[in-house]
Amino acid sequence: MNQTKSKIFTPFNIISVPVILVGLVLIVIRFWKGIGAVTNLTQEIPWGLWIGFDVVTGVAFAGGAYVVTFMVYILKMKQYQSIVRVTVLNGFLAYVFYAGALLLDLGRPWNVINPIIGNNFGVNSVLFLVAWHFLLYMIAQLIEFSPAIAEWLGARKIHKVLSGMTVAAVIFGITLSTLHQSGLGALYLMAKEKIHPLWYNEFIPVMFFVSSIFAGLSMVIFEGSITHRVFASQISSKDHHAQNPIVMGLSKICAGTMFAYFFLQVLVFIHEKHWGLLNTPMGYWYLLEMIGFVLLPMALFFYSYRRNNILLIRTAAILTMLGIILNRLNVTVIGFRWDATAHYIPSWMEVVVTLTVIFTEIWIFRWVINRMPVLRSSPEWAKH
Amino acid sequence: MSINRRGFFKVLGVTGAALAIGREVKAAPAGNGEIDFRGILYDSARCKGCHGCEYDCADANGLPVPEPVKDDLIVRSTGETRRTVVNGYNTSKGKVFIKIQCMHCNEPACASACLTQAMHKTKAGPVIWRGEKCMGCRYCMVSCPFDMPKFEYHSANPKIQKCDMCYNRLKTGEAPACATNCPNEALFYGTRRQLIAEARKRIVENPKLYADYLYGEHEAGGTCWMYLSPVNFRELGLKNIQKASYPALTKGFLYSVPSIFVLLPAFLLGIHQATKKENQTIEEDES
Ligand code: SF4
Ligand code: SF4
Numbered sequence A: 001m002n003q004t005k006s007k008i009f010t011p012f013n014i015i016s017v018p019v020i021l022v023g024l025v026l027i028v029i030r031f032w033k034g035i036g037a038v039t040n041l042t043q044e045i046p047w048g049l050w051i052g053f054d055v056v057t058g059v060a061f062a063g064g065a066y067v068v069t070f071m072v073y074i075l076k077m078k079q080y081q082s083i084v085r086v087t088v089l090n091g092f093l094a095y096v097f098y099a100g101a102l103l104l105d106l107g108r109p110w111n112v113i114n115p116i117i118g119n120n121f122g123v124n125s126v127l128f129l130v131a132w133h134f135l136l137y138m139i140a141q142l143i144e145f146s147p148a149i150a151e152w153l154g155a156r157k158i159h160k161v162l163s164g165m166t167v168a169a170v171i172f173g174i175t176l177s178t179l180h181q182s183g184l185g186a187l188y189l190m191a192k193e194k195i196h197p198l199w200y201n202e203f204i205p206v207m208f209f210v211s212s213i214f215a216g217l218s219m220v221i222f223e224g225s226i227t228h229r230v231f232a233s234q235i236s237s238k239d240h241h242a243q244n245p246i247v248m249g250l251s252k253i254c255a256g257t258m259f260a261y262f263f264l265q266v267l268v269f270i271h272e273k274h275w276g277l278l279n280t281p282m283g284y285w286y287l288l289e290m291i292g293f294v295l296l297p298m299a300l301f302f303y304s305y306r307r308n309n310i311l312l313i314r315t316a317a318i319l320t321m322l323g324i325i326l327n328r329l330n331v332t333v334i335g336f337r338w339d340a341t342a343h344y345i346p347s348w349m350e351v352v353v354t355l356t357v358i359f360t361e362i363w364i365f366r367w368v369i370n371r372m373p374v375l376r377s378s379p380e381w382a383k384h
Numbered sequence B: 001m002s003i004n005r006r007g008f009f010k011v012l013g014v015t016g017a018a019l020a021i022g023r024e025v026k027a028a029p030a031g032n033g034e035i036d037f038r039g040i041l042y043d044s045a046r047c048k049g050c051h052g053c054e055y056d057c058a059d060a061n062g063l064p065v066p067e068p069v070k071d072d073l074i075v076r077s078t079g080e081t082r083r084t085v086v087n088g089y090n091t092s093k094g095k096v097f098i099k100i101q102c103m104h105c106n107e108p109a110c111a112s113a114c115l116t117q118a119m120h121k122t123k124a125g126p127v128i129w130r131g132e133k134c135m136g137c138r139y140c141m142v143s144c145p146f147d148m149p150k151f152e153y154h155s156a157n158p159k160i161q162k163c164d165m166c167y168n169r170l171k172t173g174e175a176p177a178c179a180t181n182c183p184n185e186a187l188f189y190g191t192r193r194q195l196i197a198e199a200r201k202r203i204v205e206n207p208k209l210y211a212d213y214l215y216g217e218h219e220a221g222g223t224c225w226m227y228l229s230p231v232n233f234r235e236l237g238l239k240n241i242q243k244a245s246y247p248a249l250t251k252g253f254l255y256s257v258p259s260i261f262v263l264l265p266a267f268l269l270g271i272h273q274a275t276k277k278e279n280q281t282i283e284e285d286e287s
Helices: A002-006 A011-033 A049-061 A064-074 A078-099 A101-105 A126-153 A156-164 A166-186 A204-230 A237-272 A281-307 A310-334 A348-371 B002-012 B014-020 B022-027 B052-060 B109-113 B139-143 B167-171 B177-181 B192-205 B248-286
Strands: B038-043 B085-091 B094-100 B119-121 B127-129 B187-191 B225-228
Touching (some): A049 A078, A049 A204, A064 A078, A064 A126, A064 B248, A078 A126, A078 A204, A078 A237, A078 A348, A101 A348, A126 A156, A156 A166, A166 B248, A204 A237, A281 A310, B109 B119, B109 B139, B192 B225
Parallel strands (some): B038 B225
Antiparallel strands (some): B038 B187, B085 B094, B119 B127
């Protein structure tokens, strides 16, 4: 711990601290002068970067938590045990920060408790469902992660109780994830004429769900490649050696689910008969997404799995993540009112606030990793 | 897919439905089709483009006095300071005007989108916005097919602005401000049934003057504002949108939620139990 404290001027700190400070000022301005003072949102395009990227894309990347807990606790694929905690922690923080970023985007945030305390249940609303699921899922993830906190605090009795709740929390969490990952897509179902036809179809919820599997796992691969370097001192050599086979296994699952996803996309495309749209600028954009950021990384995952090439898998994971960003933004921002006269391009202030959210999350992540047994192995007493 | 899902749901989800959306399942289909909402019939053939209703609207709703219109043909949209505008179009039958505002859909996308029920379809017909409930998420704006709710982006206490058919006047038995004051009787206020009958009558009596179409009779599942016009509605910038209701687009998804909530945990628990037995020996080895 002393070691980490002594290094204050790391590149990450030097970049993140000023950004966070500026971001905090912008957030004050936003609450003082209104959302329009910092964002470029318009009457036609009321949801921009903060929803389309922070919430919709961020939550897709957080999908790794429910997939990995499913593999370990439900399918009992024990070889993935060592990445459960860090993935759940990542997922939990992602929800707290990215779903929390939703609060910044609310014009009247003081009324946010209305749909929670139950005086106004808009039960016909997809957003109502999604908001509730976010909340419940955060609790489920906190329970899944809580044994690590108990181990840190040395609370043996509580540790036992909390560990006993894990499987229930996992089952509940997977159910919630299935529904709100698809629910994020279902949010846009009513915007039928507003989203470019290449991205709008009644299967958006299914697409969002399926893609959240490989989005989340690619994030796990990517995050693992970084944490294993940055926090190398904390990781036992056994876990370190286990990492490559884990990445291999994950890449196989990514490739498989991406194949299913691509197949679905092709089916929908053929079903909707959009051939004519392909030869337009939006059509080229669509092809770029499908070929460059789905088909290509999928092939890379397959190939590098066979070749046992970790570096290539990481490349594939990064390409996949870019593809997810592209896809979510195409549905929520780029393809949304693509025909509007006034286009929406996020302001630099929106970008800075988004970076603030991400950087703060990483700070907290690092704080937790340095204290709790997340990458480190649990204390002896907790293992029985 | 949605049909399959619904059939699937019928078999399995009867109990599940009660879990999450029970109340609404009963309430929602209870026939917005049957209630005879109040609404307004706007007749483009009568409107002379005096913009008087814009002033009446601003006056009745405490909005800033509208700027004088210099050029009729420049298309304006409603905004956070104006709930209605009248635009002129050069059409195949000369210059024709059209007034735009919230359509007060029979099954409003905005109200079904709203997670706090701040957007609310009243029994009388108007779709109203209730500030004490609204959290400013703007999902109503994302969902409205007519882009009618507008948001005060430059306020720390922002409101959603849109026509509420002068709901407060309606409660005291008055007609909406615009409909009361129109000097050319272009706005006809009444129940939807009356509006449709009146529109038919005008078309039959004057088939040369009118295009044989009542915009809003079926658009978005029917709206309380309806338009008669001498030309095809597309020449007046009205959108060619789906006839079915917009909330129906999310029904398939929402209906599948309770059944997933019942079935998926059971399924997961099943696998969990099954794999437990298989792995028991391994686990014992490990610990
Ligand atoms: S036109 Fe838009 S705002 Fe008005 S009732 Fe319909 S969906 Fe709601
Ligand atoms: S902005 Fe207000 S009225 Fe519109 S959906 Fe959100 S809570 Fe409802």
